[in-house]
Amino acid sequence: MTTSPAGPPPESTTPSADDDAILDRATFERIREPRGAARLPLGDGTWHQLARAYVTVRLISTAALLAVVIAAGFAAQTWSGTPWPWIPAGVIAAGCVWTLAITPRQARSYGYQLRRDDLVFRRGILWQRMVAVPYGRMQLIDITHGPLDRGFGIAQVKLVTAAATTGVVIPGLTQEAAERLRDTLIDVAETRRTGL
Template identity: 70%
Template sequence: MSARTYDRILEPRSQRRLPLGDGTWYQLARAYVRVQLISQGVFFLLVAAVAVAVQVITGVQWQWIPAGIILAVTLFGLVITPRQARSFGYQLRRDDLVFRRGILWQRVVAVPYGRMQLVDITHGPLDRGFGIAQLKLVTAAASTGVTIPGLTQEAAEHLRDTLVAVAETRRTGL
């Protein structure tokens, strides 16, 4: 685990939570939060600017109803992004990779190494500027594909190489 990642995955306090299990959970990079905040902040400012421009040009005020809803949802996203990022994590186990995300709507997916067909690393311009990438696992079943956002570039490359090596030793998948 790098110093540029979160140090622990937060577990919901509810008695009905999905258990995390034993083993080492790897986290997202802290830069992921900054990238998300920048992206959502730019979107927030763009919506506000369009609403102001419509009011100045047309003189009507009805656009503030949909703009207000969009701005409220975006502001909520800005507030929960840091907590949401800490809920992401992945674990390499003997036969599969387990990915976990979510605060209220939790999702835990176990992807067997033998079902992986492709491991893809992508990063946009903002991601490259902050040194992060997203790793996507494509499986035989579309519903079990996993995308792990916000990994450091080194972690994404290491995870890709590890998954390819495991698949080659088992002569399954990839």
């Protein structure tokens, strides 16, 4: 969680201290920000992070894919009797190794902020993206989690809007934080009588 200088006074649409405690439980301590002068600024307010377990889940799934690629490379070489299957297997394996190397740093660059009129989502160190989704434009809030996610107690929240380009997927929230975020966004939409 990163806090910036005090902004406007809390509104009924901003999360309470109890909400912040739930949204920030078992997460990274601060959002990782690129160092360059041309970076997208974080701005004021409180940024919430992904759960630490998200990194573990990504590492396990990428390592499993790497093992399958290596096994498939061996099987294809044995079956064909030539080393050519290692060309595509090597390219995919190199991509998996790169993903394993950058996942911990990449996960710390994700963050979201609940502001008065919108939810702001940011991600990326090299390729940065910052999206502001107005509460009134949200049409659907979807929580999903696979078997590995459930084992580590994390979920993914997808915010769907009328414009496909402004849809946001927040991966790796704790299950409790995902449900609290969903409930908060639904409450905001109901008070404004728009969206959802």
